[in-house]
Amino acid sequence: MAIPNKVYHYCGVEAFLSILKSGRLWVSDAKKTNDRQESEWFKTLAFRHLEAQSRNDEDLKAIFDKLDFHFEVIQGISDYFVCCFSEDRDSVPQWAAYAERGAGFAIGFDVNALRMAVGAPLFDSTYSVPPGEQGSAEWSFASVFYGDPNIEDDKIKHLRMLIDIEPLFTDKDASTVAWEYIDRVCAFCKHPDFWTEREWRIVHNATLSRQSDRVNESAPEKRWRRGPYGLTPYFETPDIRQCIRDVVIGPANVDREARDYVSQFLESVGVKAEVDISKSPYR
Template identity: 25%
Template sequence: MVGQVHHYCSASVFLSFIKNKEIWLTALSQSNDHLEGTWMLRKWLELFDRSKDQDKTLKKKGARFAVETILDMYVALGTCFSEERDLLSQWRGYAADGTGFSISFDKEALTALASNSTETLPLTMSKVYYGHKDNKQSNEVIRILNDAFGEDAEKYKEYPDGIGDRQLAYTREKFKQQKNATRLLFTIKNEAFAEEREWRLFTFESVSKIKGVEFRESRGVLSPFVKFKIPVEAIRGITLGPTNKTPLKTIKNALQIHGITCPVSPSNASYRGF
């Protein structure tokens, strides 16, 4: 059983966290994995190509159209954690080439926060699975996608002008089923990321429904985010990155000033950075 999960971040994000006791849930589809939320969709759609059905191309278009309609209506905002506290690839990718920090949290505390979340920010604490490495979970998501969108694929029609139509009468229950199935796309990733052993705290909801949504600019791109409070009781420790030169005493003083009591330790990774 996983007792703790760890969030890697830059020094500036770490300082903001200890001051404000909050993390930012950011747009998962704008993460460093450009297939975030679509990798499993592609794998599911590829199954249509293997079918002997004469209308397989049209059905594949219908399936894609149906899922992308849901993806266009909602946004996945989340923050990511790793089961690994001191992993070099995490330091390099998410903690400013090792100059940042790893913040350790009690996983059950985060799960409880998600369970008690509100309608204006409905959250789940979800384990991430990795493609063919986790075949059981991947196949289950495929089954759920088939159940939710199979009828759309079957009834999809395309007119001579190229406009598609599913010709379906929707119920609230059907819409909820499709939303829940689409949310699962953000729990399966390419197995190339398996080393991360990721968990994520995230919501899949309409931007207009999420209370407190703001927008930020990064490298010329705008993206939504929402701030989420984390109680200090959920914090279990702080690890300095392998190229972080801040004295341990300074970190402990900063934590004390901001009302946080937890162990502080340096990374064991022998990495000099660039």
């Protein structure tokens, strides 16, 4: 996967003020996004392919049945919290959906500085932590992929490879291997209808965080806010103001003083960043 130098967080005015004043990003419950299938889509795709392939494979059928039982009875998809970004710095769909119809801002973050500040390792193209990558097991950073239900893409092929190979070299059975991979990738897979977002995201696995609470007194505190889809839990990141490289003023938020006002505000909160104005004609 090609890694951009910067990613952009689109937000309204109140969120912009909060982020710059506090230095914190809100990592919110993935079940409270605008995608009704958030966190479930890759499981749906994986189950569809595994079920079809297991019709003529008794060994795979046994693994699939055990996997289904694991998700339904033992442990479902982990409790994921996300903060979303886009590769695009001036995107009409992003202005419309996430930045008060163009009246907000796009905050540009240096990718490496951001993930290091949060302690989120960068996943590779298989959504695994590459050798030597540092960070917390509870945090991760990667691009979103948009799973097409009609295509057996590389992630499904990688799942099949893990089912066949990993149990030979570990003490895990195939269904556990499959559950772990499906669960991890679920945090980064969305329906293809959202492909224009070109999304990257910080992900916090709150299930792992709860499991480690007994030995990790620095685990983040769950907070609550009013979201567009009801009461929404979230976590805060560490201070990320030094990761900000530029701010783009939305196309519906432009007047003669806009650039000067934003520059003055950034200076008041100690952030050195370029200020630009959207080139989009959207309003």
